[in-house]
Amino acid sequence: MENNKLVILGNGFDLACGLKSKYADFFEKRISEDVSACLDRIYQEFSVEIDQPIYYFETLYDVRNKYIKNMKEVDPFAIKIISLTKKDKEILKKSKLTFWDVVLFYFQKNDEEKLEEVDWKDIENRMLDFLKNEESGKPSLVNILYMLEHFDRFALDKINWLCLYLAKILSDEKKIPEDFVEYLYHELRFFEDSFIDFLSEEVKSNEDYENYATDFLLQIVSVDNVSDLFKQKYLSFNYTEPINDPYFKITNVHGTLESGHIIFGIDQTKVNPLKEIYRFTKTFRQMTETSIAKRSDELILPRKEEINEIAFFGHSLSQLDYSYFQTIFDFYDLYSSDVTLAFYYSLYGSVTNLEMELDLSKKIGAMLKIYSPSIGNENQANNLMHKLLLEKRLIIEEIKIDNMI
Incomplete structure (x- = not known):
């Protein structure tokens, strides 16, 4: 049997090929120093006790105004208006930020993470946090939806007031859906479009991307000829297509730059399918928005007898x-x-082989431990990793950049 592989690619592949495709790279370019400073100033402005009814400011869906009207015994002459300066409003409107930018920015602020320490999975973790959690001090859909319905002072903390305040400013020229969850979906599509623009420009400006991608794949697949790459099957979690050739078959599970449609989403195992937020899961969006769920003669996964390595x-x-x-x-x-x-x-930077292999070993161990119960047999589940190692079916191997053509 030939050495046929199912090759699974992640963002580290694009990074190794020279693309600046990290979330941190996107965020750094998208939110300039002026925009960041502006968002910081607004955050400080909201350090006052704005949950008190004497403070007035406009919010998306007019939530704040309805809240004030719901309060009794408020002296209209005591009301204090919070408003951005003309300069800050101009900065925000030119930025073309979305509601999701605001949520992600203030999650980062609260988590005190540096941009260079943020990776792609944090977008999905924060999306999940926002959509499900009720934690005070961080943006929360649960709290916002409660406020939209009840208008009481204990429903929403300052960070969520702030997000709704900025949403009003950023959405002035947009048609806003009546339903807030629908609004979130539209804003997510705008956010994804911005990333498409960012990454498309990054690919265009990197003339060596396809050459590096080809060389890496030749080593991963262990062949010498580019034509042999076309015999393999590729599953990519990236939005890029490494080789521009009709004979190169790759499935991008979350969409492609070429299609103009990509997916940011949360893990479907964390959400009840009957909940409204299920529409933000990768599974639901793949089913409704990508070609994966469409009829096709092409198999996404090769037949069992055709593959001897993942x-x-x-x-x-x-x-x-x-x-x-x-x-x-x-x-x-x-x-x-x-x-x-x-x-x-x-290898990259000053990272050593030992550090890379220790990190990979921990992640592989965690993945197989969580997977093993699905085998069904408890004894087999407990010895899965040992079995793979003894049968030499678990390999960690470096691809040396020095060997690149």
Whole structure:
């Protein structure tokens, strides 16, 4: 049997090929120093006790005004109006930020993370936090929806007042849906369009991207000829298409730049399908917005007899994508088959081989531990990793950049 692989690519692949495709890169370019300083000034402005009825400011869906009207015994002469300066309003409107930019910015502010420490999975974690959690001091859909319905002073804390205040300013020229969740979906599409513009420009400005991508794939697949790459199957969690050739078949599970439609979403295992926020899961959006759910003669996963290795490169192995991996491992009957799991990496910066392999080993161990109960047999589940190692079906291997053509 030929050495046929299912190659799974993550954002680390694009980074290794020279693209600045991190969330931090996007955020840094999208939110300039002026915009960041503006958002900081507004945050400080809202350090006052704005939950008191004497403070007035406009918000999306006129929530603040309805809240004040709902309060009794308010002296109209005591009301204090909070308003941005003309300069700050101009900065915000020119920025073309979305509601999701605001949510992500203030989550970061509260988490005190530096831009360079933020990676892609944090977008999805923060989306999930916003959509499900009720934690005080951070943006929360649960609290906002409660406020939209009840208008009482205990429903919403200052950070959510602030998000609704900025949403009003940023949405002045947009048609706002009557339903807030629908508004969130539209804003997410605007946010995704901005990332498409950012990454498309990054790909265009990197003339060596396809060459690097080709060289990396040749090493991952262990072949010498580019034509041999076309015999493999590729599953990418990126929005890019590494080789511009009609014979190169790749499935981008979250959309592509070329299609003009990409997906940011949350893990479907964390959300009840009957809940309204299920529409923000990757699974639901793939089903309704991508070609994956459409009829096609092309198989997304090659037949079991056609694959002897599942090769990972550049994927963070985040729990957010475990549902994909469980499906793949089940499909190829990982425990009983001869399929090898191979995890390839390349060094960057001052990171050593030992550090990379220790980090990968921890992530692989965590992934297999969570996956193993799905095997069904408790004894087999407990020894899955040992079995793979003894059968030499678990490999961690460096791809040396020095070997690039």
